[in-house]
Amino acid sequence: MPEDVELSSLAARRPTERADAARNRRLVLDAAAKLFAVHGVDGVSMDAVAREAGVGKGTVFRRFGDKSGLAVALLDDRERELQEGILSGPPPLGPGVPAAERITAFLDAYVDYLSGHLDVLRLSETAVPGARYRIGSYRFWHRHLAILIREADPGADADHLSHVLLAALSADLVHALRADGHDWERIRAGVLDLAARVLPPGRDARSPGSRPGCDA
């Protein structure tokens, strides 16, 4: 099953980390979580995080690269949870059911993920232009979807189509939808309906390029 091997290779971590480095990582992450909770994601500067953590600014940036990287690190645990559910959890999120079902399950789970961490996710995706597409987890979601779409409909441009499905889950878009009054169940229904339109059940294993035209 080469799928799992490829996917899990996207989530490696360095083995050795000096004790002070590990301590400071925790200090910074805890400080960031605390400040975000109190002042909101937009009301916290990197200086403030460093000050609250009791470390220098340089430390924060060396560990996390930029503000987007700090947000990614904050999401790490929840993100791995979802990734493990995909790799080895029970179906339909994990393996064992037809691709179309797994796609639906993934999108459904991702909406939950979004709804629980919208602000930090948005920060991680928008702090720097293009950040979203460079983040390791995006690559993971994309690869997962692309594999499933290729299985569900070999005639599609799975690579492009999975980017597009993920675009519907962009934290910035969803934030705008929320601000426009869409509740979470409407967003969820919209995304699932989209998937159903794009990859209707029964499309599996058709000849490439053929689309169910309903006779003439």
Add this chain to the structure above:
Amino acid sequence: MPEDVELSSLAARRPTERADAARNRRLVLDAAAKLFAVHGVDGVSMDAVAREAGVGKGTVFRRFGDKSGLAVALLDDRERELQEGILSGPPPLGPGVPAAERITAFLDAYVDYLSGHLDVLRLSETAVPGARYRIGSYRFWHRHLAILIREADPGADADHLSHVLLAALSADLVHALRADGHDWERIRAGVLDLAARVLPPGRDARSPGSRPGCDA
């Protein structure tokens, strides 16, 4: 035809503008266009634009709000061109053909628009988080698509679905696709295929919620 009235109301402009203000607007826009062409969108600071234009920094920001606003102003002409093609141009972009055809024509034209101004569009959409959804032109495209989708498939959540179609045309996404090796025709084909999957021809005027199931 209330559609055109509503849409055109999104593109108003202030009537009176002082002579020096108008002169400086042109100076700034010309300077920005020149510097962007020479140094690339990312290599130009607002100070540099102001200096090149021979005006103060405050002037630039008061006229255009922020960097995203400057980009919007630079796109203004081309954007209005597309908007006028939609409102009163020849079909299939303009009125006069079934909604599904107009949707396809719009997406096709928008890919051309993207390909001609990707960098500046990306700047206008990503300079500030959420900028894309606040820009007047986005509201225009969204309203246009929503009206057409409502006509083509009354059972769909047209509001959400048009956001999603536009998400596939996000300048930041398309920039990432280009950086990943997708050529313009592949992107165009992907978007048009998406529209065909989401709103297949023959869906018009069906009963709400019914989807062509191709029998059992």
Add this chain to the structure above:
DNA sequence: TCGATAATCGGACCGCAGTCCGGTTGATAT
């Protein structure tokens, strides 16, 4: 032509993201 008025102008100013490098400290081998 000229004064009153309101809008515009522009550069000093602020806070923040991100960089840099000399000093410090934890890990390892002897």
Add this chain to the structure above:
DNA sequence: ATATCAACCGGACTGCGGTCCGATTATCGA
């Protein structure tokens, strides 16, 4: 225990986006 060295630390520094307000100037009525 201690010497060695790589890795880490942290605060000063830079450049940029964005704000502010006193000076300036276009516009309009008389």
